[in-house]
Amino acid sequence: MELICIVCPNSCRLKVTEGANGIEVEGARCKRGKQFAYDEMTCPMRTVCTSVRTTVKGFPVVSVRTSAEIPKDKIFKLMQMLANVTVTTPLPSGSVVLSKVFDSDVDVITTTDMEI
Numbered sequence: 327m328e329l330i331c332i333v334c335p336n337s338c339r340l341k342v343t344e345g346a347n348g349i350e351v352e353g354a355r356c357k358r359g360k361q362f363a364y365d366e367m368t369c370p371m372r373t374v375c376t377s378v379r380t381t382v383k384g385f386p387v388v389s390v391r392t393s394a395e396i397p398k399d400k401i402f403k404l405m406q407m408l409a410n411v412t413v414t415t416p417l418p419s420g421s422v423v424l425s426k427v428f429d430s431d432v433d434v435i436t437t438t439d440m441e442i
């Protein structure tokens with residue numbers, strides 16, 4: 327399998343094989359790429375960036391992101407949850423709009439300063 331490492335802007339092209347010795351990775355310029363490939367093969371994780379609705383004047387939506395990575399297969403469920411979130415007061419950047427998603431330590435936080 328071929329993967330492009332997304333950990334840093336070098337975008338190394340990784341060749342990943344799974345054999346008797348476990349997962350082997352070629353093409354990574356550093357250890358982080360090998361870890362990325364291993365994680366992609368076992369439990370791929372992503373930081374999610376999106377937006378949620380608000381009722382605040384001048385902000386029909388506000389940009390948000392997860393405070394850390396979540397399992398890739400939970401992204402769709404998270405988007406469904408965020409569709410039900412509406413921010414009703416101006417918030418500073420970094421405010422939590424959804425806490426402890428999937429019973430983890432990950433929150434969804436704003437990435438825009440709505441305070442004027």
Ligand code: SF4
Nearest residue numbers: 331334337338356359
């Ligand atoms: S393998 Fe290392 S150098 Fe290459 S893209 Fe990944 S993090 Fe960057």
